[in-house]
Each structure stands twice: as structure tokens, then as C-alpha cells.
Amino acid sequence: MEHQGDLTEGNLVNLRRTEERDLPFLEKLWNDGRTMASVGFPFGLGVTEEEMRRWWVRNEVRNENARLGFIEDVGHRIVETKLGAAVGESGFSHCPTGGVASLELKIQADHWGKGYGRDALRALIRYTFDHTSLDLVVVEPALDNHRARKLYEKLGFEPSPRLVLAGRENRGLFMALSRVRYREVQGTQPMFLGAR
Numbered sequence: 069m070e071h072q073g074d075l076t077e078g079n080l081v082n083l084r085r086t087e088e089r090d091l092p093f094l095e096k097l098w099n100d101g102r103t104m105a106s107v108g109f110p111f112g113l114g115v116t117e118e119e120m121r122r123w124w125v126r127n128e129v130r131n132e133n134a135r136l137g138f139i140e141d142v143g144h145r146i147v148e149t150k151l152g153a154a155v156g157e158s159g160f161s162h163c164p165t166g167g168v169a170s171l172e173l174k175i176q177a178d179h180w181g182k183g184y185g186r187d188a189l190r191a192l193i194r195y196t197f198d199h200t201s202l203d204l205v206v207v208e209p210a211l212d213n214h215r216a217r218k219l220y221e222k223l224g225f226e227p228s229p230r231l232v233l234a235g236r237e238n239r240g241l242f243m244a245l246s247r248v249r250y251r252e253v254q255g256t257q258p259m260f261l262g263a264r
């Protein structure tokens with residue numbers, strides 16, 4: 069089964085809810101300029117252990133408010149290999165009434181080009197359309213993030229410059245994949261069935 073409770077399974081990686089034990093990995097990831105350059109931080113975020121702890125507390129509070137339905141759910145997840153090695157992170161946020169899921173994904177630079185990013189994204193998309201009633205998935209790569217844009221295009225995302233989400237500043241290029249388009253892409257390409 070590809071989605072069991074808090075675990076979403078791909079073919080190469082799994083996505084699981086972030087835990088406190090993941091803080092050292094996330095600190096390293098966010099401070100790694102090579103990984104962070106394409107999201108605007110070529111020298112990394114420069115976060116300290118103490119700041120990571122504070123982020124964790126805020127994340128827990130946020131999760132609790134989302135669980136009770138008060139705010140948007142921001143499902144922060146760790147992307148890990150089938151052997152349990154953390155290789156990246158993802159954010160899956162959606163507003164209970166909005167019908168739109170917003171995805172974020174980061175694979176640590178040492179692991180680029182191994183198919184992890186595509187597999188993780190594919191699993192998140194499948195999760196969205198097969199296990200929720202959300203109708204649209206959006207991503208927001210920087211205009212010059214060619215690696216990410218190419219990946220999104222291959223999975224069926226289309227530029228959506230006019231899409232404006234309430235309360236969100238448009239920092240890059242909105243790309244969207246609708247439920248209808250997902251079904252079309254699924255029907256014409258083996259992409260979602262596991263082939264590269």
C-alpha cells in the first residue's frame with residue numbers, strides 16, 4: 069500500500085512525518101549552500117541548534133492547530149531511502165477549505181540525480197489525488213531553478229502565472245497540476261506507474 073497513516077511510500081523513497089530526532093539532519097540540510105542555492109540561499113540559512121529547537125516547538129504547535137482544523141496543515145516530512153537514510157525534506161500544506169495543496173521538496177545535493185526527487189514528488193502527487201479531495205497541486209520554483217522546473221514539467225505541471233493563492237506572495241513561478249490533468253498524464257505516460 070502506498071499510503072499508510074503518516075507514511076507515504078514511493079518506489080525509491082518513503083516520506084514520513086518529521087520527528088525531533090531529525091533536527092540534526094535538517095540543520096545540516098538548511099545550512100548547506102549547495103542544496104539551498106536554488107531556493108535563494110547560496111550560503112545556507114545559517115541556523116543554529118538552538119534555532120532548530122525553536123523551529124521544532126513552533127512546528128509541533130502548528131501541527132496541533134492544524135490537527136484541530138484551525139489552520140492550514142503543513143505536513144513537514146522527511147524523505148528517506150528504503151534503508152532509512154534521510155536524504156531530503158518535503159512540505160505538504162493545504163487549507164481545509166481551499167482545495168489546493170502546495171508542495172515543497174528538497175533533496176540534499178549529495179543525492180541529486182538518483183531519482184529521489186522525482187520519486188518523492190510522484191508519491192506526494194499520488195497521495196494528494198488518491199487520498200484527499202484536493203483538486204489542485206501547486207509548486208513554486210524560482211524562475212531560474214531549471215532543475216526543479218524540468219522535473220515539474222515532466223510530471224505534468226504547467227506554468228500558471230495568473231494563479232494567486234490568498235495570502236501568499238508570488239515569489240517565483242507558480243506551476244499547477246490539476247486532478248483532471250493528473251488523470252490525463254497518468255493515462256498517457258508510464259511516469260506515475262513507476263518507470264523513469
Ligand SMILES: CC(C)(COP(=O)(O)OP(=O)(O)OC[C@H]1O[C@@H](n2cnc3c(N)ncnc32)[C@H](O)[C@@H]1OP(=O)(O)O)[C@@H](O)C(=O)NCCC(=O)NCCS
Pocket residue numbers: 103104106107173174175176179180181182183184185186187207208209210213214215216218219222264
Ligand atoms: C529539484 C530537486 C528536488 C530534484 O531532485 P533530484 O533527486 O536531483 O531529481 P531526480 O534525480 O529525481 O531527477 C528528476 C529530474 O530532475 C531534472 N534534473 C536532474 N538533474 C538535473 C540536472 N543536473 N540539470 C537539470 N535537470 C536535472 C531532470 O528533469 C530529471 O529527470 P531525468 O532524469 O529524466 O532527466 C533537487 O535538485 C533539489 O532538492 N534541489 C534544491 C532544492 C530545490 O530547488 N527544490 C525545489 C524548490 S521549488
